Amino acid sequence: MDKFKSGFVSIIGRTNVGKSTLINSLVGEKVAITTDKRQTTRTAIRAIVNRENSQIIFVDTPGIHKPKTKLGETMNETAWTFLENVDIVLFIVEATSNKIGKGDKLILEKIKEKNPKTILLINKIDLIKKEELFSLIKMYSEEYKFQEIIPISALKNENTETILEEIEKNLPEGPAYYDIDEYTDQTARQLMEEAIREKALKLLDQEVPHGILVEVEKMQLRKTTKGKDIYDVEATIYVLRKSHKGIVIGKDGAMLKKIGMYARQDMERTLDTKINLKLWVKVKENWQDNESLLKKFKSE
């Protein structure tokens, strides 16, 4: 019989290339929020895939970008950390670009410097003609000795099984580190905060959603009078400016109601439990440059 294998696999790439979409598709559960806005993921998120002969622990990371705040710097630092101390790096780029852009070059340079085992994934192939891939594959293969180059569509689940097989080939022998029932290391509270932030990112525009910080102050399970489980959740959406507060609340509270409703529906599905959600909006100026607040974004 084949020996059991296990290991850590990080997902690295510019912002918006589809890292979180991919981790969700590989795990088959929603572990990371995804939006068409930049800098969606703010921390390293672990998710576990259990296979017959292996356990793969994926780490989704914040997208590499030009930072404008200490939060941005912290997010980039988190991502760079995961070029080391992992068994395999998945470097994702977009198929829609026909050259290696500035951001991807920067990541390539770091990969060359640290020299990890790396699989290159060319994502969003559903948006291009297959012939357009050849020159991109050639360009990248001349840059680094990738274990493999795999064109994929994270959104359409194309070639994702190939990724798992290729990873398994390259993993060291090892035990299952996590219980096989677990699929993420995030707490229900963290998932709730992220669900609220995802809806805010999706429903709001421009700089308002990027300045949002969500904190769940209370998350308590109780029984209803009919004996069913229900979570009482109280959360605050912090925004950067007073004018943003009005936008998040919306006319007669309509926007806040919408954010809360969609977040609640998502989390009821995830936790398979009813939720009673209360949301507040408060201003916290410059929180993105506040060192003590940023502690929660640092990777362990």
Ligand SMILES: Nc1nc2c(ncn2[C@@H]2O[C@H](COP(=O)(O)OP(=O)(O)OP(=O)(O)O)[C@@H](O)[C@H]2O)c(=O)[nH]1
């Ligand atoms: N057409 C297409 N869109 C995709 C694909 N994968 C991801 N997307 C879209 O790309 C956008 C960004 O996806 P995310 O998964 O949030 O990207 P990310 O790399 O995690 O972004 P950050 O967290 O900001 O670094 C979303 O609108 C996704 O739906 C794909 O294979 N095809």
Ligand SMILES: [Mg+2]
């Ligand atoms: Mg992401």
